[in-house]
Amino acid sequence: MSETAPISEAPKAKPAAKPKVEKPPAIEELPFEEFINTHYLPALIKAFGKQGVTDLRLEFGNSQVHGVWSQGLRQFTVYFSKADINGQKAFSCADAGRSPSTIEPFLIDERKAPLDLLVFGVIQRLNAQKWLISN
Numbered sequence: 001m002s003e004t005a006p007i008s009e010a011p012k013a014k015p016a017a018k019p020k021v022e023k024p025p026a027i028e029e030l031p032f033e034e035f036i037n038t039h040y041l042p043a044l045i046k047a048f049g050k051q052g053v054t055d056l057r058l059e060f061g062n063s064q065v066h067g068v069w070s071q072g073l074r075q076f077t078v079y080f081s082k083a084d085i086n087g088q089k090a091f092s093c094a095d096a097g098r099s100p101s102t103i104e105p106f107l108i109d110e111r112k113a114p115l116d117l118l119v120f121g122v123i124q125r126l127n128a129q130k131w132l133i134s135n
Contacts, residue, residue, distance in 0.1 A: 043119045056069040
């Protein structure tokens with residue numbers, strides 16, 4: 001009987017590394033104008049629709065989002081101090097034909113301003129005005 005050396009198993013090869021899939025940038029990382037036009041304005045329209053507003057008209061220009069609804073009787077503006085959603089922002093609202101009496105800071109405690117928060121802030125502020133839902 002001859003002794004044979006135990007057969008050793010060849011070291012297992014490591015599985016090939018999966019190629020890294022680059023994640024698309026978060027929508028908040030898109031260029032400012034693209035974010036506003038492609039995501040923010042449609043999200044505002046949808047949020048107002050959930051509040052029963054069907055005649056919202058939105059305009060975007062000069063780093064401002066201006067909305068008018070209720071047959072032109074209500075209006076609001078979100079002001080961006082620069083082309084950056086995380087920069088300083090302000091808000092105003094007014095009845096038709098009137099200039100806003102106050103331009104107030106908007107979402108000042110937030111370091112980042114994701115889409116949902118930017119929409120929620122407008123809806124919350126207008127609800128406080130009792131313009132969207134009655135309390």
